[in-house]
Amino acid sequence: MTTLLLSLPVALPLLAALLAVAASRQAAGLAMATGFLVLGLSVWLAFEVAAAGPITIALGGWEAPLGIVLRADGLGAGFLVVSAMVMAVVLVAAQPSFEDQGQESRAGFAFWPLALLLFAGLNTAFLSRDLFNLFVALELLTLSAIALVAIEGKAGSVTAALRYMVFALLGSVLFLLGAALAYAAHATLDIGLLAQVELGWPMAAALALMTMGLAIKTALFPFHAWLPPAHAGAPAPASAMLSALVPKASFVILLRLWFDLAPELASPLLLAVLGGLGAVAVIHGSLLAIGQDRLKLIIAYSTVAQLGYLFLVFPLAGGAGGAQPWSAGAWTAASFHAFAHMLAKAAMFLAAGLFLRAVGHDRLEGLRGLARAMPIACFAFGLSAISLMGLPLSGGFTAKYLLLTSAFASGQWGWGLVLVAGGLLAAIYLFRPLNLMFSKEGAAASLTPVPRWEQVLPLLLALAAVLLGLFSAGPFAFLQIGRPGAAAEGLLP
Amino acid sequence: MIGTALDLVVVALLVAAALAAVGARGLFAGVVFFVGYGVFVAIAWLRLDAIDVALAEAAIGAGLTGVLLLGAVGHLTRAGAGAPPRRPAIPLALACAGISVMLGWAVLSLPDAPGLQAPVAAALPGSGSTNPVTSVLLNFRAFDTLLESIVLLAVLVGVWALAPDAAWGGRPGLVQRVRPDGVLAGFGRLLPPLGLLVGVYLVWAGTKQPGGAFQGGTVLAAVWLLASMAGVARAPRVTSLILRAALVAGPVLFLAVGMAGALGGSFLGLRPDWAAALVLTIEVGLTLSIASALALLVLGPPERPA
Amino acid sequence: MNLVIGPLLPFVALAWPLLLGLGAAWPAWRERALWVLPAAPLPALLLAIAWPEGSTTAPALLLGTVLVLNAPGRLLLGMVAVIWLAAGIFALGYFRAPRKPAVFAGFWCLTLSGNLGVMLAADVATFYVAFAAVSFAAYWLVVHDGSARALMAGRVYLVLALLGEALLLVGLLLGVAAADSLSIAAVAASLSEAPLALTCLILGFGLKAGMVPLHMWLPLAHPAAPTPASAALSGAIVKAGIIGLIRFLPEDAGLWTTGLILLGLVGAYGGVVAGLLQRNAKAVLAYSTVSQMGLVLAVLGAGLTTEAALYAAHHGFAKAALFLGVGVLAATGRRALPWVLALAALPALSIAGAPLLGGALVKAAIKPGFAGWLEWAVALSATGTALLLARALWLAVRGRADAADARPAPLLWAPWAGLILVALALPWFLLASFSTLTPGYVLGLASLWDATWPLLLAALLAAPFLRLRPRVPALPEGDLVVPLGAAASAAMHTLRRLPEPTGPHLALPGATRGKAVLAALEAALLPWRRGGLLAAALVLALAWSLAG
């Protein structure tokens, strides 16, 4: 049973993608069914993990180092569940734009297999323990994502896709170089086995290469400039996947490198560089988001900032700090933040897509008074904004709270200031669209009506983001399952 | 001693060709140098006793990539698209040299650890192939190979998605106009049967000797491309069901075998007594899909209204 | 995993108002939404009166919610429930044609739930969430009537509430970090080693409880709200700050022991002086709250926790009764005035500590905390209180109904009378368990005299004023002393001038330029060569540092 539970989240999207190519008429239904099926399986898997601890399977029956090992621990299964939630909703939301209307169309053909392959790549990245396999999974994920960026076919989106491509190629070749060095030095690619060997100079170079490669793929400042045009230019369901899900794959691998594979090797410089760039990303991305006049660009720049928070986990919980009592909080906070961002950002992009469809453009002034015409979607946008700002009771709040506690507990005040400043700046850049949406006077004269069920979809995700904060003790405990060095007690009673 | 001298010559040629390819003044010259560079890389692989890799490098790394690059040069020239010339960048050169030094140092300080020769040899019987590379590809690390064959498909979908909306349903690539009695047409008629033979041999041999689905598939793709350029065979429409079926057949087969294994307790596991037959079946299926995907990637998206 | 471990009622008490508040938003009920107000605090009342002590846990809620029912919390929980119940009934009679009843009812319920939550919470996360709920939701109660004065008060309230929340959050985070636990008890125990956290917490709670000099919002906000909400604000909501101090103050608060006593006494007297210069009955009552809370802070500084809770509870009942009394007097004509005034004077006398009333008991209870000149200072403050409340009643009488035979409706006077009764009687029952005294002590001659002389002094001081009626200078609400007043009015001036954000562009100075600079920076990061060079250089630096 465990074999199926671990392999189906990867195999099902792959199979559905292949079938979607062959029978594009049924692609939409196939994709939606796959989304919910994988969600169900992931939840089931999560329950198994919660009951029995981390689950490991060796593919083909070949144990590492010869074969590839998949492992579902709290972190992997948690990401699996949340990304499946996002994916299931996004695939449903994509149906009106991409379902075949009798005749097969270009975008209608391409969207579904690409989305499903992205899904498969993502799930593999969350589960796999093999560096080279992770490389292939990242390639599958990234190439599908790039194709989705270009799917509008306009010159702007092709430029954005090419720019993304160049950064992605650099990121993946650096990661591959690191993986190759790791194998050359220790004749294994398995993270678990590499964690047990004495690591020398080749491995130091390998880790530096992989870290930079993954940081570039996660769009860490200053390698973020490709992200806003790429995410803002894609159709809304694609934007939701790109912004909410894609960067998390490389980030999870980064977590595995520095908390599973070589925690003791992390140098102060590495931690400072990652945390520092993350902090700059928070401020820089937020300030730029304040300056944008198009809703989708605001949301995309907000992604730059929100991804920055994730990197604060390195100075707060990495290296020598990993043995400290506060590290569990910071380590978990990173995952929490990623979860909250996944849910809230996907909701925001879906809502923005509906606004765009209703108004015809996504310039801010078009939002004036929209709350009366589309109350549900505007409410969903507001709820997601609450989580992004980190207001109490939302998932974003729990994450920031945990990060702040660790920052104070470890005496690293500076990071705490960044967190507070980032929350304030988020309130400022989200205030403008919200204020316009809920303003009393003026409303777009002629709105294209948007069916109510479509407005409910972002609301579901936004509610999940808030519920994550309301019920955070369970997820907190779940994430600890299989956490390396989990002996250090957390901050919870 | 002679071996080292030979190695040094190959290395010198490699570096020189790489410098020429990267630094060539003209775009076309750069691509030609790159194809030459690919040949030297293949030779280097032979020196390292990696015949499978050498075949793959020659067929895919130099051959197909070269064709893709040449095709792109043609498209860019026709579109009149240029770019500013390269300006020398000293800090960048220093940083790249630094990376090389770092890697060189890493190479020199690799610990004296043996690779996985022993485990591979131990697992080889019952893996379905006597060629260790094929065993790794289709059995020990089958998941990588499965994903990789699907990456090709993902990219093909992405390339097709760049077609103009009106051209959807048409045939991939621009229509070739070939003189019916020209040299290309002659080659186009003569070479395909030969290539077909080579390709099929490579696939069949792959289970025992160097070769396999990727190398064989590339040769078959080349055959198709040649025939299509010669006007002998026309690419089917992108909506063709047969084409779509051919594209997904290999990965679907692979995945089906893998899922069957999962029902038996291990995802992508092959029963030792059936392994040989399964490996061959998967190889054949993959070859078909890889050949069609590679050929279609070179042809590019459909560009004329259907 | 069990959702809730332990009795369910504490959660019901918190969730019930929220459910009612949501129900009030139901379109069909919107017009009659106010009817939910009296029902909202009922489960909490049951909990406070008839439930055994103990704790309840919901491991999955927030970071693991723990609610505890124990002595000081139970008393204040009951006080909150009773005041909100009375105010809720009063509101039914008070609002003829309510403005946006559903919004009012919704935020009323949310504030109530938060107010109950702070009395029950035993873990930091729940406490903070409840505190934030009571702080922010109360804003809508303050600005309910939508007048310029209310909006102005609301703005000041919001700014200071935000400041308080920020202080509180930082303090809690630091405290949790120091204690390495989310339990309030553990945090409190470790606060004596974390002076910064303690300071942040005291300032945050003090702000809510009207501690000088953070009290400025209080005399603005309490009078601005509709009368039932004023009663809840001054009677119940300020006690959120008091319970915070009761729960979090460590045994050894270091310098803050003295600090609290001094700031408390400054508030106790300053509130009297500033309150006497007011022209509005509700503003005078609000300053009286500042003054009384000053005393409670001093008691807390002296280390008498349970006595402080008892004093605060009595003040809650009596002050809420006084606020409602202003509303009752406003509905009373000349004919019924003597009776109503006589009743209205009872809670005032009680707060001033007149013998045999509940207030005399609680005043006696806190006396052992002070010695020497402090004892005198505390005792003398009752004189100020008496003067202040007399002025409040005088102002309220001037605002009585025009029609001579107007009578307050039962919905107005019944809850009011009920509150007065509780205020006068309850201390008799609780004195023994909340202090070292017994009720019999209060009947002794010495203590009767102790309770009487400040009132006599007050009467002596008031006599010349009543006779001569000099023109007293007026002090604007919200300003305590002249320099602070000037600063505050300057601040208020600025606040008034702040444009309401309307357009999509924030009119910040230099925004355009900053935007251009940022865009230039972003453009400078975009070219591939720069990014690539940076990546290569970082790889080298990281590899070097990792190998070292």
Place this chain on the structure above:
Amino acid sequence: MIPSATLFGLAGAALVGIGLYGFLAHAHLLRRLLSFNVLGSGVFLMFGAAAWRSPWIGADAVPHALIITGIVVKLAGSALAIALLVQLARATRRAALPEDEGRPP
């Protein structure tokens, strides 16, 4: 006598440097892509050379298989990039990203 593994490993390191320089320095996207392919084969050569460090046991088949996979993935990336580039060239008549030739993006 220098072992082939060392020699080709060092050659691979050099090729990585050459390819990386071209990849980062060129504004012309096709040249950038060509350099990326040089960079990639340098990585593979390093990897493959390491598999030949113990010629007396024979070559390690695992890196060989991984390299074949890598070559195919690299081709896939190049194919998508080239298709995008051709579209860009047709739409804008340029073969470089705007910011790399000093135009506003």
